[in-house]
């Protein structure tokens with residue numbers, strides 16, 4: 047399906063969020079002092095914290111809160127036979143066209159019949175371009191030392207299927223989950239961190255008896271949609287979209303995307319694929335090792351089918367930021383606020399002594415240390431309290447704790463809520479349970 051990659055429906059929102067990310071330290075262009083490298087980004091202090099929280103939220107839902115999924119952490123570089131067997135060497139391609147006039151290259155399925163750069167219609171025929179990054183393992187560069195940076199984490203789970211099965215004594219239905227970096231030499235990366243050449247994947251391979259795969263596919267579509275609403279994206283900005291037959295990846299018998307309404311229109315957040323036994327069968331044939339599961343109750347062996355929810359962590363972070371960005375007016379003053387879910391916000395609590403005076407320092411530090419055991423906290427004693435609240439609103443900190451001179455007398459502090467701006471005075475002793483109660487969502 048051809049898609050336009052220019053922000054169209056709300057470019058103002060896109061610009062505001064990209065600008066905020068740079069200005070406040072969520073995302074920087076990579077190696078900026080050397081002029082950067084196209085569509086490659088570094089995650090700054092706030093971005094690193096938030097990306098960690100996105101991973102953590104996924105881990106919590108997919109592993110911690112379940113008893114049928116186990117994690118692994120496989121190598122990025124692996125035996126190239128894995129990519130041969132999985133079909134990635136032969137078919138993990140995008141259709142590439144060259145503009146004969148300006149020499150730009152494009153993905154044929156993303157442009158009409160003219161070059162978006164110069165308008166020329168003098169384009170080459172589309173040819174397959176393999177997206178895997180090639181490298182060499184060891185000091186000798188040659189055919190025998192070729193390796194690839196993984197374009198998906200999934201294969202690490204398929205080739206470890208037997209290891210996990212025997213060491214954890216699982217039986218289908220059960221899942222293996224993994225998150226980590228993936229690399230694709232995208233022809234046209236763009237739209238900030240939406241499509242980059244290095245990104246982070248969060249994938250689950252859920253192994254089921256073959257006849258059960260349609261039911262589990264529907265189950266995972268519902269679960270994954272619910273995960274995005276649980277973490278703050280409203281349901282009208284989300285939809286499930288089944289793939290057309292011609293869109294399907296080489297391994298898929300059916301895929302449904304979770305889509306988000308990005309500022310330029312609907313875009314994929316996650317694909318939930320029914321990979322059947324494609325991968326286990328391919329690795330079984332290629333390696334000569336049986337990957338069948340012996341079902342003792344039925345007295346038969348079979349290759350499980352796989353339902354795979356595969357999400358991009360970096361793309362999800364961008365969607366959470368776009369969905370959370372808001373502007374409103376407080377006391378006649380305009381403010382930008384990120385209404386992030388408390389578990390996704392880079393900092394959960396900001397500790398703000400009302401004044402920099404030495405007398406407040408010991409108590410303020412004491413409050414900070416109490417909170418740091420439970421929450422990621424920022425400590426800020428510069429500028430007026432109003433400006434400090436605005437700075438925290440803009441980066442999504444859900445709670446600010448203010449220590450004032452009265453606190454020295456009554457051992458109480460003020461908790462300010464980011465969204466309502468409501469302030470509550472409470473004893474320092476009650477602070478941790480009070481805040482923990484608000485995070486239990």
Ligand code: GAP
Pocket residue numbers: 197198199200230232239240241242243244245246247249314315316317354356357358359360361362
């Ligand atoms: N193992 C299946 C798989 O990798 P995919 O649909 O190619 O499926 C899964 O990728 C998710 O990874 C996508 O839904 C998207 O969120 C994210 N993703 C894919 N390519 C990306 C890129 N170049 N930059 C950022 N995120 C990407």
